[in-house]
Amino acid sequence: MLEWLSGNAQTISALTSIGTLTIWTIYLQIFWRSYRRQGTAKLIINWGEGRKLSARCFVTNMSERAVFIQGVVVDLQTRCGRHRVHISDAEDVRRSGRPTEWKHLTRQGPVDPGKLLDMGSFETILDYSVHVSSGEEKFVDSELGQRVQEFEITIIGVYGSEDMLIGASRRFQIERCEGKPLLHSPTVETYQITSSRERRQLGKELTKQL
Numbered sequence: 001m002l003e004w005l006s007g008n009a010q011t012i013s014a015l016t017s018i019g020t021l022t023i024w025t026i027y028l029q030i031f032w033r034s035y036r037r038q039g040t041a042k043l044i045i046n047w048g049e050g051r052k053l054s055a056r057c058f059v060t061n062m063s064e065r066a067v068f069i070q071g072v073v074v075d076l077q078t079r080c081g082r083h084r085v086h087i088s089d090a091e092d093v094r095r096s097g098r099p100t101e102w103k104h105l106t107r108q109g110p111v112d113p114g115k116l117l118d119m120g121s122f123e124t125i126l127d128y129s130v131h132v133s134s135g136e137e138k139f140v141d142s143e144l145g146q147r148v149q150e151f152e153i154t155i156i157g158v159y160g161s162e163d164m165l166i167g168a169s170r171r172f173q174i175e176r177c178e179g180k181p182l183l184h185s186p187t188v189e190t191y192q193i194t195s196s197r198e199r200r201q202l203g204k205e206l207t208k209q210l
Helices: 002-007 009-039 091-095 122-134 141-147 196-209
Strands: 043-048 056-061 067-078 081-086 109-111 116-121 148-159 166-177 180-184 191-193
Touching (some): 043 148, 056 109, 056 122, 067 122, 067 196, 109 116, 122 148, 148 196, 166 196, 191 196
Antiparallel strands (some): 043 056, 067 081, 148 166, 166 180, 166 191
C-alpha cells in the first residue's frame, strides 16, 4: 500500500487539489446566490377579495429588506389608445372617505419584508386613472369594464443601497362574465424590472413628476 501511495503521489495530489477546488466552487456558488438574494428586491402585485373591480390591489414585499414605494403608475389600454397615469398621490383614496391616516393619503411609504401594502380597490384606481387621462367625470363600474380593455400597474421603489430605482409591474385584463366585468391576469408572476436601462427610465420619468 505504501509503495502504491508513493508511486501515485502525484496523481493523488492532483485529485485532492481538484476535489478541494470543487468543494470551494460549490461554497462560492452558495455564498453568491445568498448574496444576490439579499441584494435583489422582489415585489408581488396581486388582488384580494374576489375578482370584481371592487377587489383590493395588494403589493407585497418579498425582499430581504424593506422597500420604500416611491411611485405608482397605471398604463391604460382603451379604445382610444394607451394612457399613462401616475397615481402616487392617492387622490382617489382621499375621495373615498376612508380614515385620514398618512397611509390612506398616499401610496408612498416603506414596506417591511413579508408585509403588504393596500393600494386601494381596482375600481377606484381605474376610475381615477380614466378621469385624469380623459378629464371626464366619474365612471360607474359597468362603464369602466367597457372603456378599459386592459391595464398595467407599475410600482417604483427604493431598495437598500441600490443606486437606481427598482420596479415591478403586472398586467391585468377586464373580462366580462354574465355581463359583469371581472379581473384577469395573463401572467402568474409579477415582472421584476431589473435592467439598468429600464431602471434609469423609471428614474427620469419619476423626476418629471416631482
